[in-house]
Amino acid sequence: MAASSGGFATQLEFKLFTLHVYHGLAPSKRILCDRLTMLSRVSCCCSDSVVQIRRASGSGKSNEKTEDWRFDSKKSPHRVRVQASPAMPFTSAQSRFPSKQEKFYPRCTSRNSGPQPRDTPPKRDTGIANEKDWDISLLNENVNESGTNEDGSMWYRESGEDLGENGYRCRWTRMGGKSHDGSSEWKETWWEKSDWSGYKELGVEKSGRNAEGDSWWETWQEVLHQDEWSNLARIERSAQKQAKSGTENAGWYEKWWENYDAKGWTEKGAHKYGRLNEQSWWEKWGEHYDGGGSVLKWTDKWAETELGTKWGDKWEEKFFAGIGARQGETWHVSPSSERWSRTWGEEHFGNGKVHKYGKSTSGESWDIVVDEETYYEAEPHYGWADVVGDSSQLLTIQPRERPPGVCPNLDFGSSQRQDDDEPDVPPSSQ
Template identity: 85%
Template sequence: MATRLLDFPPLVLRRGRELECGKAGRKGGRFGRVRASRGRIRCCCSDPVVPARRTKSAEKAEDMWRFDPQKVPPGPRVRVHATPSRPFSSPPSHFVSRQEKFSPRCTPRGSGPQSRDTPPKRDTGIANEKDWGINLLNEHVNESGTNEDGSAWYRESGEDLGDNGYRCRWTRMGGRSHDGSSEWKETWWEKSDWSGYKELGVEKSGRNAEGDSWWETWNEVLYQDEWSNLARIERSAQKQAKSGTENAGWYEKWWEKYDAKGWTEKGAHKYGRLNEQSWWEKWGEHYDGRGSVLKWTDKWAETELGTKWGDKWEEKFFAGIGSRQGETWHVSPSGERWWRTWGEEHFGNGKVHKYGKSTTGESWDIVVDEETCYEAEPHYGWADVVGDSTQLLSIQPRERPPGVFPNLDFGSIPSPPLEDSPDSPSQ
């Protein structure tokens, strides 16, 4: 029997042992390995009391629209399951992987660029330089043509110069089908100036014959922090897609920031909709480079019928002392509310205070002997991002004339704003 989307919630609460110690995490190893810490502080997986709500339909749902539990440290986990196997209904040929559809980013002069009628995928994070394959043309071109199937293409490149040694090298290309039902555009660039600022980036957009549309951008930046005088590297990605046949779409923004002394910040903001269901997710990680760590997440979802549910948690640790706390909640269409809160206090001496309660009358308040586990350092840090940023570091600035010094106005470097999102539903 077919199961309607509303027969199971997109958020499925899971127990806390999905991340076994030592398992690989996100692509690229950013959060994959588990390191042993000093003393009694080591990696383990807590198992707080949380409800489990699962259906066979949810188990079979595809990865495209679900939250990845491997991005979540110990604590209640929440997943989204509400999608077909592809992001939108369209021929499979439009949704093969980037590896299967890979073609050289800059083909030889005189031949047209290959069509890239492929939307981005959700929950893929920030790709590395080698995955984007940025290959700027060394000569200025401005050309266009028509392929045998009637589709048109264009390609152009150039260089923009400005004050303080600013230089931007760019390449832009695109095309459209013979009937105009599909089109695509890509722009790649590298920027630099005499202050040591360097930037590498890509922007892509398009739509296909089914009416699906998408846009994504990726960039990484190197500059000197004006307060600490330390070198910093920041990476970010934004992606969005919209269905042409359903009331469906998604948006996500990812960011990572690193400095040469180990300070690291990572986070993501996501939103999705599939017909009558909508969901949001936010998470962040902050490492100060001296052993202090803060991690948090907030996820919630709702349907047009008025059902709402979600989960959030936070953990703070330093030198084996810290806390975890969280809340899981649900609101029915009739307004009936259920919630459960939980918390842990780690004293650094092998004792852990665990407490919690819920609207069903359950409660607990105990002290147990338990080793404290948390990650004091990011698994993907400064040394890793430097090693993966060879193209960014190799950008050559304009030659500076003798006696000319850069204007170190770091405050003028803009940061792309986060897209506004609705607040979490009130409990």
């Protein structure tokens, strides 16, 4: 998948999966494994009459739409109804900076011989793009040049090569520019790295800000190396993205990663955070395939407002050869600290029988066995063959020529593991 789920506040969204549960009955809808593309309807209990949360959804495309989440407890003392109202924008600043990309990211230089920003800033929920989408083109010679455009904006472009031990080589190109008064600027750095152990890396970092103080930053890289435990070839891809408003308390941060090896072992995940004035939300999800049919997937999402309303949803599933289990929880906390939750579970025995059970703090409960086909994905839809096919520029990186009789240092180092502790707020622009 270049992205497992698919520009600034126009895409602030909090996706959950759909769970239908009625008093005394088991969930009536099959819960699909790939819940990342499903929206949720959360039923929960709260004491406040109406808490309204608005969101915009979409993938940075022109057909953006918005939804209005209304938690209404007047209809039932134990349930909350979630309604979707189309064409409802964010109440704050949707018309100012988030909805107009050309204002958030103005071009800093006029069209002449100087370098131009060639891409748009990062968008939410775009995942890890393939290398061809980054259009990385390193200069073959050392360059150090700069200039001034007709409008007074300035630009620079430079490139070089760094050498180190064990055949290390890093070829890089940097470019950037700023407006005549320095109120807006942009930077880009591309690089490719290699050494005699077979390590290869391709990456890019981009950042910018405008006169209103809006800022953005993103970095992407893919790495080819030999796994220190299995000696298998391994490709790791990662991306970090963020954007912040300079005029209001709004911003988002995302961290994505994908790891693959030649035997089919695959690991994917993402950590996300966003805020729009009084509303904040978080999301974490992961997938792990061992290459032999065993799969683990999980998601944890939650949100809150400054009024004290909080809600969330999480689930996990483990399967192998048709046998496995799913479990999850949906919860809500009102401004008066009243908590409602519903927990559920499924045991799949591999013989067409499924044990479903669950309960809620409002008195619901069920415990039944039904005849139901078990559905899950034992293999990633984007795996080793796919990532190799999409990494041609990485694979063709040429290392330095090794002198005769010189052996490379085969200390590959520890494989990078993603840190579960993410910042509570988007990091400052770099």
